[in-house]
Amino acid sequence: MTFKLNGDSALFLELITVYLCTLSFESVKTEKANEQAVSNKKFFIETYGCQMNFSDSEIVASILEKEGFTGTKELKDADLIFINTCSIRDHAEQRIRKRLDFMKSLKRKNPNLVVGMLGCMAERLKTQLLEEEQVLDLIAGPDSYRDLPKLITDVESGHKAINTILSLDETYADVSPVRYDSNGISAFISIMRGCENYCAYCVVPYVRGQERSRDVTSIVKEAGSLFQSGFREVTLLGQNVNSYEWIEGGVKTSFAGLLEKIAGINPLLRIRFATSHPKDLSDELLKTMADHQNICKAIHLPVQSGSSFILDHMNRKYTREKYLDRIAAIRHYIPECSISTDIIAGFCDESEEDHKETLSLMEQVEFDYAFMFRYSERPDTLAAEQYQDNVPDEVKDRRLREIIDLQQKLSWQSNKKDVSKIFEVLIEGYSKRSRDYFSGRNSQNKVVLFPVTGNKIGEYVRVKIIRFTSATLIGEVHEDDCNK
């Protein structure tokens, strides 16, 4: 079995050596064995859901490595398997349940294997999961990751372990995430946690708790050290980044202020963010984006529906008109900005007229791309408690199909407009289909493929677009001197 010590573990073994003369041989042997037992243990994290969950998995990896555990990318080598889960749709939970069936077969082969569930599904179902899924040894909600080493010890002493307490102030600000699954170019930085918007269909406020912002200094420091270690793009994450606010010594930093500070680290560090809420998208933020070349010109602004009646029913706190007003503001301050969105088809009481309003809003905005879903009722939400899920499945499916078809047309038109334009592209790696092509993204967050040149991954190049599909732009290098 391979054996790797991290810095803390190595120091501990050194201390054991120093104090050897005062300890009996047997006790040293026992301590050493315990230390090695932890250090030998390998963990594997499987992550589902949103970028926030991927960012959380990096925090979990950091906490475990600090305790002497070692990460592995091979499931078969793992002593501990953690599944970081998503609850946003029933389909996501069913997928995870199926995955647990597979974990049972692993546990039959290795009865000492520890299987833990993290994230939103763990928080939502708590002890019910331990009863329903015997394969699980451990449950930890999104605010309990610092407690994982103790929970693992509890499991090793023969108990099932659970912590799903939500916190008012946990932001893991002092934890340096381990970028264990990174391309070395782009990284996520979590800037806030929780949500208090209580959209009628959404489970997030119940499983991720109250909204809290992370210390501005720790965010800027993390972005700076990522740049120093070669990263060229950071994506700032939160459920509603526009409401970020940090007050210290009487000085308030808004989200626009935070962006400005990170933009000042180095012009070669690109900044993206997700997700914005239309009710909080300020002109101040748009002006800041326009003023800094390295703040990417892409906004993901979930609309969910084009009908003011449905938006009110969803408790989204804006109308169709207000949403269109924010779109006009984006076009005014940042004409080259791409705009993407989320849309739900078939929410409770949605009429044919409401659905048509969604289609007409899509046509009006001309979204560059969209994430589109049919409504799926989630337990404990306002909609589940107070409304009827009364749009028949076949109607939901047909409306979703119409929305997807329209978006494909809009994405095609959007990409067609980019032909002959020249974009600055950050090279992120090779195309999935061919190592003869580099893959990167432009400021508008569109994937751009172009033939491999003498450039390196992590560099910027100017690419002229020559053709496209509805998902990708394809071009050739125009100049490659934009890395200074």
Ligand code: SF4
């Ligand atoms: S803003 Fe609404 S949809 Fe987004 S996480 Fe909060 S409650 Fe859910």
